[in-house]
Amino acid sequence: MTKPESFITNGIRIDGRKPEEIRPITIEVGVLDRADGSCYIEHGLNKVLAAVYGPREVHPRHMQKPTTAIVRFRYNMASFSVEERKRPGPDRRSVEVSKVSREALEPVIFTEYFPKSSIDVFVEVLQADAGTRTVGINAASVALADAGIPMRGLVSACAVGKVDGELVLDLMKEEDNYGEADMPLAMTQTGEITLLQMDGNLTPEEFEKAIEMAQEGCKRIYEIQRNALIERYKRDIETEEEPLETPEEEPVEVETVVENEAEEETSEEVESE
Amino acid sequence: MSEKQRIVIPGDLVSRDPARRGDGTYVRDGSLYASLYGLVNEREKIRVVPLSGKYVPTRRDVVVGFVKEVTFSNWIVDIGSPYEGLLHVSEYPRRIELDEMSAHLGIGEAVLVEVKEVDPMMKVELTMRDRRLRVIRSGRIVEISPSKVPRLIGHGGSMISLIKGASDCSIVVGQNGRVWINGKGC
Structure with missing residues (x-):
């Protein structure tokens, strides 16, 4: 990969986008059978898979908190996710990304509902093309909802950067590698910022503008996340003959008891001998 | 109940009236929002019925558990939730000696039990002191x-x-x- 001559020609970026345009996103919900919640996102050329397990028992035991659930987040890049083979396993960068991503999601989860348990999030980057931490957060947030974990709302994340002295939304690989700045941002749907990082340089004015652009991007991504979740069950619900019942009634088992009563005595006797 | 079910995701507005707060919702700025991904159920209270999720034990629930461990005076029962259940010998239908516990109910056996008490620390106490509760040996x-x-x-x-x-x-x-x-x- 070499540095392009110019990043923007006549207001169009090298992949044909406008400066404030995000890459196309497709989201699939519930792709993994064994996970409690899962999500697969293709964001431009990024391919990211997220799995959520829990709430479940904490191992090792000493990590558990007596009043809340703990959230653990593992961000991992596959060795084949980048052009030059990445040495597998956690490294300085992935530990950092895991930490900031966890902190981006934690404020929206009602951890106090599940004391002494853990909610484990795994994000695997299968193909990377800049902005994988934001894609990871988007995927994880959808997977958490899919796992039935109570949350205040979804978290959406998006990056802004500067190339050729101009602010652009959602950097792609070339722009990220040879650009002047990269600023990922995550926010809740109410607009509270839960992640903000920056490398490179922006003037205070550019920074203000960049935050606004990223928030716009997050709003668009939120709509896509929302649609993915709604569409997943919409078809099922529409074809359903009987509407879903929610019972006020308590154990129906009582009648079973009567059926089995005679049997119980005998079985107990056998057992005591 | 025949109108179309509304699917909501966490953070969706479900009502302006916080007094109707039911399960799966929370109050923010005087309005009611969904905290779960599920279907809205509107009666006197508005509830969000989840589409997935783990079992959280509540008092008086009848559950099927598997014995995970036998300790000095308790059976530790896996009740398919993030929390394990404790069944004390005194909660067994009949009086049994401590050293005969595994003979009556061993590791891996299934039991039909009731949740007797759940404390804020999520210590789950189980009971078998009810006619309908038993060790499951058939079926x-x-x-x-x-x-x-x-x-x-x-x-x-x-x-x-x-x-x-x-x-x-x-x-x-x-x-x-x-x-x-x-x-x-x-």
Whole structure:
């Protein structure tokens, strides 16, 4: 990969986008059978898979908190996710990304509902093309909802950067590698910022503008996340003959008891001998 | 109840009236929002019925558990939730000696138990002191998602009694999504 001559020609970026345009996103919900919640996102050329397990028992035991659930987040890049083979396993960068991503999601989860348990999030980057931490957060947030974990709302994340002295939304690989700045941002749907990082340089004015652009991007991504979740069950619900019942009634088992009563005595006797 | 069910995701506005707060919702700035991904159920209270999720034990729930461990005076029971259940010897239907505990109820055996008490630390105490509760030694146990339990039971037990009638089996639905089916063929 070499540095392009110019990043923007006549207001169009090298992949044909406008400066404030995000890459196309497709989201699939519930792709993994064994996970409690899962999500697969293709964001431009990024391919990211997220799995959520829990709430479940904490191992090792000493990590558990007596009043809340703990959230653990593992961000991992596959060795084949980048052009030059990445040495597998956690490294300085992935530990950092895991930490900031966890902190981006934690404020929206009602951890106090599940004391002494853990909610484990795994994000695997299968193909990377800049902005994988934001894609990871988007995927994880959808997977958490899919796992039935109570949350205040979804978290959406998006990056802004500067190339050729101009602010652009959602950097792609070339722009990220040879650009002047990269600023990922995550926010809740109410607009509270839960992640903000920056490398490179922006003037205070550019920074203000960049935050606004990223928030716009997050709003668009939120709509896509929302649609993915709604569409997943919409078809099922529409074809359903009987509407879903929610019972006020308590154990129906009582009648079973009567059926089995005679049997119980005998079985107990056998057992005591 | 025949109008189309509304699917909500966490953070969706469900009502302007916080007094109608039911399960699966929370109050922010005087309005009611969904905290779960599920379907809205509007009665006096507005609830969000989740589409998935783990079983959280509540008092008086009847559940099917598997014995995980036998300790000095307790059986530790896996009740299919993030928290394990404790069944004390004194909660066994009959008086038994401490050293005979595993002879009556050993590791790996299934039990039909009731949740006696859940404290804020999520210590779950179980009991078998009820006629309908027992060690499960026949039939089979099927696992379903705990969020689907209300649908298996049906409105007023309509679904479960239909299945019972048609299959000529006794079926006990544990609130934790484990279903004990016992029939003549088993």
